[in-house]
Amino acid sequence: MTTTATHLRTIALHWQDLREAVGAPAQHGAFGLGLRGYLAALDQTDADRLEYDRHQAAHLRSLERSSDQIGERPAPVRLHILDTMRAVETALVETADQTAAVVQRSPMTYAPRGWPTADRARRDVLARADALDPRRWRYAGRRTAPYAALWLLARVARAAGPFTALPEREERHIGCVAAGAAARVERALDIAVQRRTLEQRHDCGGAIDVHGGEGRAPLAHCTGCGQIWTGQGTAVLG
Template identity: 80%
Template sequence: MTTTATNLRSIALHWADLHEAVGAPAQHGAFGLGLRGYLAALDQLDAEQAEYERHQAAHLRSLERSIDQLGERPAPIRLSILDTMHTVEAALVDCADQTAAAVQRSPMGYAPRSWPAADRARRDQLARADALDPRRWRYRGHRTAPYAALWLLGRVQHAGGPFTALSEAQRAHIGTVAAGAAERVERALDIAAQRRTLEQRHDCGGAIDIHGGEGRAPLAHCTGCGRIWTENGTVAA
């Protein structure tokens, strides 16, 4: 069974891959893409392409209006990957915010002015070090998806620091967020085997299962009549 720790590590590990994939051409052998012409349930991809074309058209119009902008055109981006990154990052940072609010101890207070000078200096030094502890989650500044994933990993694995132990409810919440985020990352990069049963049924009444992922060309299989579709059409019936 995939653990929360494994999911959090996977997100941190593959975040650079998502950055690269944003500007990379779409992989038409990826899960579901090659069946677009045969299965109407996958027409969401056409909507994503239309959205991309709308953005590109707006960009070209802006170039036509300003001669200063002529020259090298920016490479097109894959909006579905960018949306995945925004969604995953928002979910992980929000989860870290909630977790830190519950388990992160407040920094040590500074010494009262009434303390002897030597004692006050030692206490203030400890207070400054506690406030600047790099293990603390910050509510501003460096708040990225991989950093949030690794910080949450530390809490799940009981790493040291100014924290109390997670409750079962907090651990379960992190697990749910991590699983959903990892699944989105893996689906965007097509690095996990996937199987999906469409709501739409075949003419024979059988259910249509789609198999793909892990870089393999997708195929669809009717559980009723046995027909199989690939990117190039029907291969068996």
């Protein structure tokens, strides 16, 4: 069973992949995209398929900036990746804020002025170290998704630090947020195993199951006759 800790590690480990994917070319052969285009053209002639490809190419060209514009064209941004990063980061940072408000102990106070000099010096050293403890969650400064994920992971793992016990309600909330955030990351990067059954039926009447994810090219097969298609539209068995 996938645990909250696994979800939080997934987010932290793949955050750099999301950063790199923001400016990467769109994967038009990713899960479902190229395959649906092929399946939609199964009953068409070769000429129809060529026409489909021509329209697709024209559409992609329309998304590019016209050549008569001045200046360098900025790198394309994959908005669904950027939206995923913003949503995940907001959710994790807010969850860390809420969790810290419940479990993070206030820093030790400095020594009163009336204490003996040596005792006050020792107390102030401890108080300063407690306030600067790197395990503390900060409400300003380093507030990124991977850092929040790792900080929450430490709380779920009951790691030592200036914290009280994590209540069950907060642990459940962290689990829900982590599961949802990890799922968004995996979908954005196409690293989760996915399987869908299309509404469209094959000529034989069988259902068409589509498999993809984990970075692999999508694959479809007919549950009736067993025919198989690749994401590039090539029948490899029939």
